Amino acid sequence: MTAIETVSEQACFGGVQGFYRHRSDVCGCDMTFAVYSPPQAKAGARLPAVTYLAGLTCTPETFTIKAGAQRVAAELGLILVMPDTSPRGVDLPGEDEAYDFGSGAGFYLDATQEPWAHHYQMESYVTRELPNLVAAHFPVDENRRGVMGHSMGGHGALTLHLKHPRLYRSCSAFAPIVAPMQVPWGEKAFAGYLGDDRDAWARHDACELLKQGASGAEILIDQGEADQFLTRELQPERFEQAADAAGQPYRLRRQPGYDHSYYFIQTFVEDHLRHHAAALGA
Amino acid sequence: MTAIETVSEQACFGGVQGFYRHRSDVCGCDMTFAVYSPPQAKAGARLPAVTYLAGLTCTPETFTIKAGAQRVAAELGLILVMPDTSPRGVDLPGEDEAYDFGSGAGFYLDATQEPWAHHYQMESYVTRELPNLVAAHFPVDENRRGVMGHSMGGHGALTLHLKHPRLYRSCSAFAPIVAPMQVPWGEKAFAGYLGDDRDAWARHDACELLKQGASGAEILIDQGEADQFLTRELQPERFEQAADAAGQPYRLRRQPGYDHSYYFIQTFVEDHLRHHAAALGA
Secondary structure (H helix, E strand, O other), X not given: OOOOEEEEEEEEOOEEEEEEXXXXXXXOEEEEEEEEEOHHHHHOOOEEEEEEEOOOXXXXXXXXXXXXXXXXXXXXXXXXXXXOOOOOOOOOOOOOOEOOEEOOEOOOOEOOOOOHHHOOEHHHHHXXXXXXXXXXXXXXXXXXXXXXXXXXXHHHHHHHHHHOOOOOOEXXXXXXXXXXXXXXXXXXHHHHHHOOOHXXXXXXXXXXXXXXXXXXXXXXXXXXXXXXXXXXXXXXXXXXXXXXXHOOOEEEEEEOOOOOOHHHHHHHHHHHHHHHHHHHOO | OOOOEEEEEEEEOOEEEEEEEEEEOOOOEEEEEEXXXXXXXXXXXXXXXXXXXXXXXXXXXXXXXXXXXXXXXXXXXXXXXXXXXXXXXXOOOOOOOEOXXXXXXXXXXXXXXXXXXXXXXXXXXXXXXXHHHHHHHOOXXXXXXXXXXXXXXXXXXXXXXXXXXXXXXXXXXXXXXXXXXXXXXXXXXXXXXXXXXXXXXXOOOHHHHHOOOOOOOOEEEEEEOOOOOHHHHHOHHHHHHHHHHHOOOEEEEEEOOOOOOHHHHHHHHHHHHHHHXXXXXX
């Protein structure tokens, strides 16, 4: 069993909020992640697990501190897994210069371009290395995993669910980037990590992936109508069109007055966790 | 009406989470505070308000971001008021050198010693200037105010309720400093802000104030048993003894496994807000 180092563990809603560090083989660096173990974990049962993928600039602490999710996870008996948003401290040139590329902005894909390819392998990390590591150390039912995320992490949740529907059986997103090939954040990241090959880009774009078929599971999306990135980066109508064309079940809720922040996320996180719990039989 | 500047306002649980700045006459500097206005505020009703006093090193953002309190306030129709923990940017020598004295550590008292006396007037700020300002700009029912707090802010909540029971009619605290005259944090702060006169200290010590009489209102206190400051700084048994001797109604709950953090606070904040709502007739 690969070792993990406990950074901290704190009581929260009868369960344990922990931060852990390990050596990542796929990212070639130390990685930190957070896990919330609900009180039901102490009883020895195998529990469903929901992975939350955070947005640009975030860390495993962001959702853990700001979303108020532990209360609901404790009620529903869900394990929550919060990975980091990129490799850290790998000293690539320019890695820390922009908020939307490099550290804090891994876009949940496996980079093919140098110098990023050697470390920025976040799809492999989030779909293979980390789930195995978490299942080895926490009582996860490996047949009941879901994925959710915000903004860049919403892009991650949608694409990784569509590409790995038997790994991540349920999916939801807050204000996701649904069509990264068509918007500035995605264009910059894909060009940097994947180069010029737009066929490669399409393998990491939710709207493009839907052309290859629906997942079958209903996807829940909340989008604030006062979101400052709505028209430039998010464009949820592109997801509606692609999902309708593909026959993908989804529920897209436009929330009047809400912006892109964690005040928006904390307002609707309970609905998302109940969506996952229902789909995963929690 | 004294002007306030809106720093930000964001939708949250159907209400508005705002940050505001104003010129404080009593502190002689600009001060920032946060207010959560629940959805009921839009209907024009006067609502009860609960002020949350934060602990050492905190700002108006700490509880606002970390406690998950807005969900409950929205349900109960409570306005939440989050003041800062000290004056800011007043350039006193040594102000920023220690985490437990000076900026971020105002201890909710009016300093009498130079150079602090000119700015560090947090009791007057929290019991006079800020309540009046908030009532002028938000639909507060001025007869239904409560106060709660954490650690140094728990000390503030207890002392300001006991000293101003008709202003702050309900009171609760998380891991409060109950006997500051007897513990290192309090001794350092009181010596610095109040000088050597221990009679002056006693006017800011909850256990000493109880010798002058009970408030009549039941005080709710939660204290984690794994709190790293339990035996040195907090010593809740001193409060039990003083409250029992004074005939002060209280409920002190020792919570096994919980530490001093906001994971502890978010676990029990709903109970505290329901305590205030019941006492204030929300």
